[in-house]
Amino acid sequence: MTDVMDSEAVPETTRADWQSDQEVRWCPGCGDYSILTALQLLLPDLGVRREKTVFISGIGCAARFPYYMNTYGMHSIHGRAPAIATGLALARPDLDIWVVGGDGDMLSIGGNHLIHALRRNTNLNILLFNNQIYGLTKGQFSPTSETGKITKSSPVGLISEPFNPISVAIGAEASFVARTHDMDRKHLQEMFARAHAHSGASFVEVYQNCNVFNDGAFAEITKKDARDDMLINLVHGEPIQFGSEGQFGVVQSVDGVEIVNVSDVGVESLLVHDETRSNPSTAFALSRLASRPNTATPVGVFRAVEREEYASAMSDQVMGVTEERGRGQLKDLLHSLPTWEV
Amino acid sequence: MTDVVEQSELEAVDRVIIRFAGDSGDGMQLTGDRFTTASAINGNDLATFPDYPAEIRAPAGSLAGVSAFQVQISDHDIMTPGDAPEVMVAMNPAALKSDLHLLTPGGTLIVNNDTFEERNLAKAGYDYNPLEEGDDLSGYRTISVPMTSLTKEACKELGVKPRDAERSKNFFALGLVSWMYSRPIEPTLDWIDQRFAGKDQIIAANKAAFSAGHIYGESAELGDQRVVVKAAPLASGTYTNINGNTALSWGLIAASQLADLPLFLGSYPITPASDILHELAKHKAFGVTTFQAEDEIAAVGAALGASYGGHLGITTTSGPGVALKSETMGLAISLELPLVIINIQRGGPSTGLPTKTEAADLLMAMYGRHGESPMPIVAAKTPSECFFAAIEACRIALEHRTPVMLLSDGYLANGSEPWLLPDVDGLEPINIEFDTEYNHIGEDGEAGYWPYLRDENLVRSMAIPGTPNLMHRIGGIEKEDGSGNISYDPTNHAHMVEVRAERVKRVKVPDIEVAGDPDAEILVVGWGSTWGSITSAMGRVRSNGHKVAHAHLSHLNPFPKNLGEVLEGRTHILVPEMNLGQLSLMLRAEYLVDAKSISKVAGQPFTAGELEQTILEYIEGKSKS
Ligand SMILES: Cc1ncc(C[n+]2csc(CCOP(=O)(O)OP(=O)(O)O)c2C)c(N)n1
Numbered sequence: 001m002t003d004v005m006d007s008e009a010v011p012e013t014t015r016a017d018w019q020s021d022q023e024v025r026w027c028p029g030c031g032d033y034s035i036l037t038a039l040q041l042l043l044p045d046l047g048v049r050r051e052k053t054v055f056i057s058g059i060g061c062a063a064r065f066p067y068y069m070n071t072y073g074m075h076s077i078h079g080r081a082p083a084i085a086t087g088l089a090l091a092r093p094d095l096d097i098w099v100v101g102g103d104g105d106m107l108s109i110g111g112n113h114l115i116h117a118l119r120r121n122t123n124l125n126i127l128l129f130n131n132q133i134y135g136l137t138k139g140q141f142s143p144t145s146e147t148g149k150i151t152k153s154s155p156v157g158l159i160s161e162p163f164n165p166i167s168v169a170i171g172a173e174a175s176f177v178a179r180t181h182d183m184d185r186k187h188l189q190e191m192f193a194r195a196h197a198h199s200g201a202s203f204v205e206v207y208q209n210c211n212v213f214n215d216g217a218f219a220e221i222t223k224k225d226a227r228d229d230m231l232i233n234l235v236h237g238e239p240i241q242f243g244s245e246g247q248f249g250v251v252q253s254v255d256g257v258e259i260v261n262v263s264d265v266g267v268e269s270l271l272v273h274d275e276t277r278s279n280p281s282t283a284f285a286l287s288r289l290a291s292r293p294n295t296a297t298p299v300g301v302f303r304a305v306e307r308e309e310y311a312s313a314m315s316d317q318v319m320g321v322t323e324e325r326g327r328g329q330l331k332d333l334l335h336s337l338p339t340w341e342v
Numbered sequence: 343m344t345d346v347v348e349q350s351e352l353e354a355v356d357r358v359i360i361r362f363a364g365d366s367g368d369g370m371q372l373t374g375d376r377f378t379t380a381s382a383i384n385g386n387d388l389a390t391f392p393d394y395p396a397e398i399r400a401p402a403g404s405l406a407g408v409s410a411f412q413v414q415i416s417d418h419d420i421m422t423p424g425d426a427p428e429v430m431v432a433m434n435p436a437a438l439k440s441d442l443h444l445l446t447p448g449g450t451l452i453v454n455n456d457t458f459e460e461r462n463l464a465k466a467g468y469d470y471n472p473l474e475e476g477d478d479l480s481g482y483r484t485i486s487v488p489m490t491s492l493t494k495e496a497c498k499e500l501g502v503k504p505r506d507a508e509r510s511k512n513f514f515a516l517g518l519v520s521w522m523y524s525r526p527i528e529p530t531l532d533w534i535d536q537r538f539a540g541k542d543q544i545i546a547a548n549k550a551a552f553s554a555g556h557i558y559g560e561s562a563e564l565g566d567q568r569v570v571v572k573a574a575p576l577a578s579g580t581y582t583n584i585n586g587n588t589a590l591s592w593g594l595i596a597a598s599q600l601a602d603l604p605l606f607l608g609s610y611p612i613t614p615a616s617d618i619l620h621e622l623a624k625h626k627a628f629g630v631t632t633f634q635a636e637d638e639i640a641a642v643g644a645a646l647g648a649s650y651g652g653h654l655g656i657t658t659t660s661g662p663g664v665a666l667k668s669e670t671m672g673l674a675i676s677l678e679l680p681l682v683i684i685n686i687q688r689g690g691p692s693t694g695l696p697t698k699t700e701a702a703d704l705l706m707a708m709y710g711r712h713g714e715s716p717m718p719i720v721a722a723k724t725p726s727e728c729f730f731a732a733i734e735a736c737r738i739a740l741e742h743r744t745p746v747m748l749l750s751d752g753y754l755a756n757g758s759e760p761w762l763l764p765d766v767d768g769l770e771p772i773n774i775e776f777d778t779e780y781n782h783i784g785e786d787g788e789a790g791y792w793p794y795l796r797d798e799n800l801v802r803s804m805a806i807p808g809t810p811n812l813m814h815r816i817g818g819i820e821k822e823d824g825s826g827n828i829s830y831d832p833t834n835h836a837h838m839v840e841v842r843a844e845r846v847k848r849v850k851v852p853d854i855e856v857a858g859d860p861d862a863e864i865l866v867v868g869w870g871s872t873w874g875s876i877t878s879a880m881g882r883v884r885s886n887g888h889k890v891a892h893a894h895l896s897h898l899n900p901f902p903k904n905l906g907e908v909l910e911g912r913t914h915i916l917v918p919e920m921n922l923g924q925l926s927l928m929l930r931a932e933y934l935v936d937a938k939s940i941s942k943v944a945g946q947p948f949t950a951g952e953l954e955q956t957i958l959e960y961i962e963g964k965s966k967s
């Protein structure tokens with residue numbers, strides 16, 4: 001039914017075509033707005049059809065996202081979006097599926113689904129809005145909250161160590177891993193476009209400000225005047241260099257990577273960023289440069305490698321067996337064990 | 343062979359119950375299975391009951407490691423694998439110790455006496471050798487055979503190492519029992535060739551052991567033991583011997599074809615449901631996708647995702663897995679999407695008895711979710727009926743856009759029976775159409791799409807992703823009826839709760855039929871796998887001149903419309919269940935009748951004898967409580 005359409009050119013759309021008729025209900029000033037806007041503005045440029053686009057989310061503030069998109073969408077249950085999206089992707093490889101969720105949704109209750117979705121490499125664009133807090137339930141710590149944090153559920157200070165979502169994704173064998181933040185529309189769009197273009201599971205961590213329960217969590221690195229010195233922009237094929245004058249750089253060190261003054265080592269000693277390294281160790285080391293978003297932090301694409309996409313491999317198996325044996329006949333199936341006549 | 347000639351001269355018995363018991367490593371399931379197939383080909387009616395431990399390799403020779411396979415073969419229609427075996431094969435002391443009490447008084451016991459040495463006796467908890475001392479075996483006819491040494495002897499010439507030869511001893515037992523019941527030999531020899539293809543030594547050893555067992559019967563003056571069970575006068579047609587999980591898997595494939603939708607199975611391995619995953623994984627040529635997920639929650643989530651995409655989404659599991667899936671079932675109820683959840687019940691709670699049967703998840707199926715979240719429930723009653731129960735569950739799910747729970751259990755899953763293959767062209771198609779057009783004119787006069795517009799059965803409209811123009815969002819937050827937009831309005835919520843309840847009530851369910859003596863004062867109401875035991879018990883009670891009626895439920899939610907009438911005016915309503923009285927509780931609540939629970943929670947199905955006894959007690963008025 002839709003095959004006919006596919007051969008036709010994708011109709012031109014504008015931002016308005018991607019906006020649903022539902023009123024957006026995040027708190028005024030919430031970082032989620034700028035992410036939504038960035039994506040709605042980007043989609044017309046991606047050459048995709050609205051009816052072939054699906055947003056699947058779990059529960060949380062971030063997870064309200066699908067309601068605002070004039071596409072197909074499902075607002076499901078807490079943590080399970082990657083699992084539901086995996087079933088949809090396996091059934092319907094023709095669709096363009098985005099998964100949206102918060103740090104609690106995807107790294108706490110849904111952590112298991114996230115890592116397996118990444119490991120399997122199903123064609124999903126997974127966007128994790130990391131605000132380092134539980135927004136919807138009004139301010140408890142999340143698995144990305146910093147140690148010592150005072151929240152409603154940790155009034156004397158949080159004891160546990162946080163996850164580093166990029167490290168988690170790389171450890172889970174993700175084939176595409178990127179980080180961006182809600183203060184830079186262009187960068188958001190660039191990362192979303194790259195994630196969309198990637199075949200397999202793409203993971204994008206978005207630093208997102210929850211101005212009600214965790215205001216300013218990323219301000220030290222994302223404020224306009226701080227960015228130059230605090231954001232390490234990873235660019236494929238380029239030496240990793242940052243700072244208002246390009247005075248800082250990243251070099252390989254004994255047990256990973258470290259930040260140096262370029263004047264001490266020379267530009268030629270800097271690590272040249274290569275997203276496509278099959279060995280994930282360097283990408284992982286880069287993810288460890290900042291343990292919290294209050295020191296120089298890499299953003300951009302950490303890793304983008306080609307790996308077999310799960311849903312197409314699965315449908316190849318189904319088609320392969322069908323071709324080999326012929327389309328199954330129910331009657332033959334019922335006669336496939338020993339039979340006898342009475 | 344000469345068997346054909348001989349058969350007519352042999353004494354004929356109408357049925358026999360045989361139990362093969364041995365160590366888990368002794369291959370008893372294989373032996374029982376093979377004997378069953380040979381009997382099926384012989385034209386007998388039969389029913390099987392594999393009874394094996396949860397441990398893959400419990401310590402060899404221990405009581406925990408005893409694995410048994412019971413089969414009843416007969417020359418007439420039977421419903422169960424029988425109560426007490428008349429013949430028991432015990433391959434080691436542990437098997438004797440754990441299962442001897444099951445053997446009917448006067449029954450035949452065939453023991454492998456080679457294993458009755460000190461170490462094995464001690465492992466089974468004997469401080470003496472029951473073959474030589476004590477009176478454990480008095481009252482039975484014991485045939486004590488050195489199976490291990492005779493098997494080794496038979497394999498000697500073949501150059502098979504004694505240790506390897508020993509492994510074929512179950513084929514010796516099979517050969518001996520096959521001789522006793524005059525089973526044809528060739529099919530088993532052919533089967534050994536196929537089953538062990540490429541392993542010539544094993545083929546040779548198994549065949550030698552099988553023949554040695556057969557010859558043993560012939561030569562050891564066991565002639566008076568030899569009988570024949572004639573073919574049963576079954577309806578004519580083509581038969582296959584099928585177990586519940588295979589029938590269920592095939593039913594799912596049939597449903598997918600009847601609905602013309604690809605089948606998607608999301609599953610996580612768990613006994614006794616895993617075989618459905620294994621079976622479906624083999625049938626990709628039917629457009630089947632099987633997805634082994636990271637856990638049960640992901641399995642049901644993926645199935646729901648596939649349903650949302652327009653496929654037939656199914657998830658299979660057992661009780662503990664159902665517990666994990668309950669939140670997603672609630673979501674499916676709220677989304678009003680088709681989904682089939684299959685629960686092959688086992689003994690609980692918690693890990694419970696993974697390999698033993700129980701049917702104690704009825705109330706969980708009915709009420710085990712938060713909020714008012716009703717869901718249709720279908721239950722299978724025999725191994726072969728699992729085929730039709732699967733189709734029925736899929737039909738309800740697809741035609742009513744609802745999750746459906748299909749209940750089977752370990753007893754049906756692994757038990758087998760001959761199945762008269764249905765005419766597949768006669769199966770009724772399943773109707774599901776997805777929307778492709780706008781279905782609503784808004785206040786602004788513009789055409790639009792409302793996902794929660796309903797038909798006369800309150801079934802909502804459904805457009806799948808990929809359909810141009812009909813983009814819409816669905817979710818688990820309460821929604822406005824019609825538009826599907828988020829709504830926290832109190833009256834709308836009350837309305838939606840009612841709608842979801844009414845939707846299930848409007849599922850069409852066939853009237854329940856009453857078997858036996860329809861107007862009898864005593865009515866036995868059953869559901870699920872108790873059908874066989876109840877039917878057999880009924881037969882016995884009625885053949886003694888008593889009147890009793892039997893109604894068996896395949897639909898537990900909604901109940902058949904005529905159930906209230908059927909229950910009315912009985913002196914006793916008896917409800918046998920493998921739980922502490924879950925259906926009886928439902929009947930009491932729904933119909934205000936005094937439904938008496940007859941319960942068994944021993945990890946074993948009811949025997950017909952137990953139920954016969956209970957029914958008779960009520961008839962004779964002894965049990966008036
Ligand atoms: C099974 C279940 N447990 C708990 C909740 C409550 N809950 C809703 S959202 C949420 C956490 C939200 O945090 P996050 O995922 O980081 O999203 P955010 O609101 O910050 O965007 C919790 C605990 C729920 N809805 N379902």
Ligand code: SF4
Pocket residue numbers: 025026027029030031032061062131135136209210211212213
């Ligand atoms: S609570 Fe925080 S994350 Fe949620 S909408 Fe408000 S500002 Fe945004």
Ligand SMILES: [Mg+2]
Pocket residue numbers: 060102103104129130131132133134135142
């Ligand atoms: Mg959060």
